[in-house]
Amino acid sequence: MKYLWLCLIIFVVVSAPVKVVGQSSKTQGLSLEDAKRVIAAAEQRARQDRWNVVIVLVDEGGHLIHLIRMDSVQTASIDIAIQKARTATFYKRSTKVFQDRVAAGESALLSLPDMLPFEGGLPIIKEGVVIGAIGVSGVTAEQDGIIAQAGLDAL
Amino acid sequence: MKYLWLCLIIFVVVSAPVKVVGQSSKTQGLSLEDAKRVIAAAEQRARQDRWNVVIVLVDEGGHLIHLIRMDSVQTASIDIAIQKARTATFYKRSTKVFQDRVAAGESALLSLPDMLPFEGGLPIIKEGVVIGAIGVSGVTAEQDGIIAQAGLDAL
Amino acid sequence: MKYLWLCLIIFVVVSAPVKVVGQSSKTQGLSLEDAKRVIAAAEQRARQDRWNVVIVLVDEGGHLIHLIRMDSVQTASIDIAIQKARTATFYKRSTKVFQDRVAAGESALLSLPDMLPFEGGLPIIKEGVVIGAIGVSGVTAEQDGIIAQAGLDAL
Amino acid sequence: MKYLWLCLIIFVVVSAPVKVVGQSSKTQGLSLEDAKRVIAAAEQRARQDRWNVVIVLVDEGGHLIHLIRMDSVQTASIDIAIQKARTATFYKRSTKVFQDRVAAGESALLSLPDMLPFEGGLPIIKEGVVIGAIGVSGVTAEQDGIIAQAGLDAL
Numbered sequence: 248m249k250y251l252w253l254c255l256i257i258f259v260v261v262s263a264p265v266k267v268v269g270q271s272s273k274t275q276g277l278s279l280e281d282a283k284r285v286i287a288a289a290e291q292r293a294r295q296d297r298w299n300v301v302i303v304l305v306d307e308g309g310h311l312i313h314l315i316r317m318d319s320v321q322t323a324s325i326d327i328a329i330q331k332a333r334t335a336t337f338y339k340r341s342t343k344v345f346q347d348r349v350a351a352g353e354s355a356l357l358s359l360p361d362m363l364p365f366e367g368g369l370p371i372i373k374e375g376v377v378i379g380a381i382g383v384s385g386v387t388a389e390q391d392g393i394i395a396q397a398g399l400d401a402l
Numbered sequence: 403m404k405y406l407w408l409c410l411i412i413f414v415v416v417s418a419p420v421k422v423v424g425q426s427s428k429t430q431g432l433s434l435e436d437a438k439r440v441i442a443a444a445e446q447r448a449r450q451d452r453w454n455v456v457i458v459l460v461d462e463g464g465h466l467i468h469l470i471r472m473d474s475v476q477t478a479s480i481d482i483a484i485q486k487a488r489t490a491t492f493y494k495r496s497t498k499v500f501q502d503r504v505a506a507g508e509s510a511l512l513s514l515p516d517m518l519p520f521e522g523g524l525p526i527i528k529e530g531v532v533i534g535a536i537g538v539s540g541v542t543a544e545q546d547g548i549i550a551q552a553g554l555d556a557l
Numbered sequence: 558m559k560y561l562w563l564c565l566i567i568f569v570v571v572s573a574p575v576k577v578v579g580q581s582s583k584t585q586g587l588s589l590e591d592a593k594r595v596i597a598a599a600e601q602r603a604r605q606d607r608w609n610v611v612i613v614l615v616d617e618g619g620h621l622i623h624l625i626r627m628d629s630v631q632t633a634s635i636d637i638a639i640q641k642a643r644t645a646t647f648y649k650r651s652t653k654v655f656q657d658r659v660a661a662g663e664s665a666l667l668s669l670p671d672m673l674p675f676e677g678g679l680p681i682i683k684e685g686v687v688i689g690a691i692g693v694s695g696v697t698a699e700q701d702g703i704i705a706q707a708g709l710d711a712l
Numbered sequence: 713m714k715y716l717w718l719c720l721i722i723f724v725v726v727s728a729p730v731k732v733v734g735q736s737s738k739t740q741g742l743s744l745e746d747a748k749r750v751i752a753a754a755e756q757r758a759r760q761d762r763w764n765v766v767i768v769l770v771d772e773g774g775h776l777i778h779l780i781r782m783d784s785v786q787t788a789s790i791d792i793a794i795q796k797a798r799t800a801t802f803y804k805r806s807t808k809v810f811q812d813r814v815a816a817g818e819s820a821l822l823s824l825p826d827m828l829p830f831e832g833g834l835p836i837i838k839e840g841v842v843i844g845a846i847g848v849s850g851v852t853a854e855q856d857g858i859i860a861q862a863g864l865d866a867l
Binding site: 588589592593618620621622623624625626627628632635 | 776783
Binding site: 461462463464465 | 616617618619620
């Protein structure tokens, strides 16, 4: 029995990118299943108007869970969509709030870290707690916002 | 007719990350449809052994097309999977080549830019040309490699 | 014959940044020949008015294909020209679009990733698809733009 | 006369990316003409054996003067060639010196900043002073070195 424990410890220490012990499927607020449902709904909304976009979901810490880039989207939209999602989770609000305030003249906001002031990033809230965010980029900021909302509505 | 042109011009100038005119669906070597098929096959292979991983596809320039993170995967695996895919496309070869050579003592390789020497990154080749890459991270490097190969086999 | 195969395998495994097997000359949208023609035309236009500049060409993914820095150009123009070209390919439009919009008061644009809002960056389009971009920096933004256009006109 | 000077100063301060006064062609050790001659010779040597590579020239400060990427070269070679050239000018020696020492076991060298220990980077020396460097990447390190030397021989 002691030997077994030793083996286990050695295994954990030695194996480099080690798999998570147990692999319980509830460690993060947003499961991959949730993410797929959200992105599928957003993608469907986008295709409805033939809008080509990048759609991403991040967890509460701003780390990617799911990303799709539709064909022909400008490359810049990858980072823009990611940054919108990060803005939404880091600041716990829609990126549109920042867009409106910057448009109203609050240029000081532009120096905020991890903040992209364009509509299309929305926090995902569960029981009052932000558990991640969706970010969309590729068409106009307003259209990006419509797609992001369609994604959230699927949750 | 004149009005239509005016609308179009205003639309193009005003809309921020504007959508590409025409939106032909063949601009990138790997379409999102291709990417979904590859990642679905890789995910299925991973689930078969209850391996939880991050799987990514990048285009030839190293830019993300598709990413999924299965539940409970270590956060670091997101960047590891991306960097494996970038290594595979930027160096036009499997990341395992670098893993083996570093293991054989070629430590100088560690200073190469955009190079992650762990199995699990494979270039995607079409008619002799590298058009992108797949990257997998989350279990052991060898298992990551098995998943990546299963993805490519679906193309 | 067996020996030949062995040599080939050893060569591929041993050689560090190994050359691509086959070396087909059509892997990128823009060949070096294309790039030389574009930059030669741009350089000639620049010399016509004794304008000293940096001229760069990047592929669709934003990676350098060709660069020249004329004598006496400010060092900063190297990165400026590269970033103009990257802006043009990542956003699939002329950098002048961003210059005009920022000048018109849209300061929020300044937070966009990989975006330099100065004239002198133009996407290179082939059969409706962006295959790269040219970037010029060194004189005024308007003059940079004239040089960039002269380069494109040579394609 | 005093007024004229004042105008000149205001002109220099106000005009943003201003062109260099006078534009003398001797401000940098390596002129673009020199660079073109070096790279043309290196390219010719490479084509002689059908080696596809990236060739770059940097000035004494490590900043790009000239770069060409031949068709089908792996993307990673762009940064590798640049880093070889920077190593050669920043350390005033051939990158092969570092390659040999790392191969001989001096792994501590890998932590040196701006140091890539692969043959193919050579300093350019004029009257005993380093005025820049050439960097080559794309085939084997030894072949990269042959191409770099062929470039220098043209000076």
